[in-house]
Amino acid sequence: MAKEAVKYVWEGAIPLQIHLHKSDVASHPAPPPALVLATRIGYLPLLIPLIKPYFKDSLPPGEDSIWFDYKGFPLKWYIPTGVLFDLLCAEPERPWNLTIHFRGYPSNILIPCEGEDSVKWNFVNSLKEAQYIINGNCKNVMNMSQSDQEDLWTSVMNGDLDAYTRLSPKLKMGTVEDEFSRKTSLSSPQSQQVVPETEVAGQVKTARIPVRLYVRSLNKDFENLEDVPVIDTWDDISYLNRPVEFLREEGKCFTLRDAIKSLLPEFMGDRAQTSGEERSIDDTEEADGSREMGEIKLVRIQGIEMKLEVPFSWVVNNLMNPEFYLHISVLVKAPQR
The missing domain is CATH 1.10.246.190 (Autophagy protein Apg5, helix rich domain)
Incomplete structure (x- = not known):
């Protein structure tokens, strides 16, 4: 199962429909959009050798400064394509309609990219x-x-x-292993590395897991993902590049919930709610009285809407990107003050 999971991650792809921005169109009529299959673990600039020849007869003369946007929102080229899709499309859009620009690089928003x-x-x-x-x-x-x-x-x-x-x-x-994931983790590429710690029965062991967490916070609640408004500024996304201290203790399972709680304690307190969970009457009354905790509406990794009870070891050993970072996209309803 673990080997299959890693294979699915590497084979994961997003169908893109790339439109040439109208300001870059120097031909009549304007060219139809290009259809491209983008790997999830890849990056948008790596698609340029495929896309530019398609539009070359429609481009104006001059030096290229290529960038992409989604509904007018400039896309950061150094974030993996799959992460951008998970973060910006709460309700998955297929094909994903992007616009390519060959001029007017927004250097006030995006850092330079030399391909x-x-x-x-x-x-x-x-x-x-x-x-x-x-x-x-x-x-x-x-x-x-x-x-x-x-x-x-x-x-x-x-x-x-x-x-x-x-x-x-x-x-x-290093890799993370425990009694909850040993069998599934052994066949993944990451699990074939050297384990720096020895297993000692009953001992609490730790490992540091590289995590990049992208948090989009909404002030208003919503019933369906299609109701999530389109994002228009990177200021609406909080970015955490912070390791998770993975606690390994015999007889206990360190879950994805535990990992996210260590990164987002303000959204994962003892009374915080995760979308889809049922709460008791006492919990509801207390929440109605304090209204301090937010609600995690969606956690998505590699296009998968994750259950927070999954062992974190399985997530790490199977859903990491090739640079050994775990990218987690989170949609939250902001706490009421």
């Missing part, structure tokens, strides 16, 4: 950060040969899980 080189730099830098969080240093990434580093990057660009599985053990990343 594949910038994306590769971002990936390797994230890999170093992740290894430092897990192992306390990044020497295995730094000591990786140039050819191995290139092959690792190529495996990610091409969605080649077999090649990645051959190369990633050289990074010697």
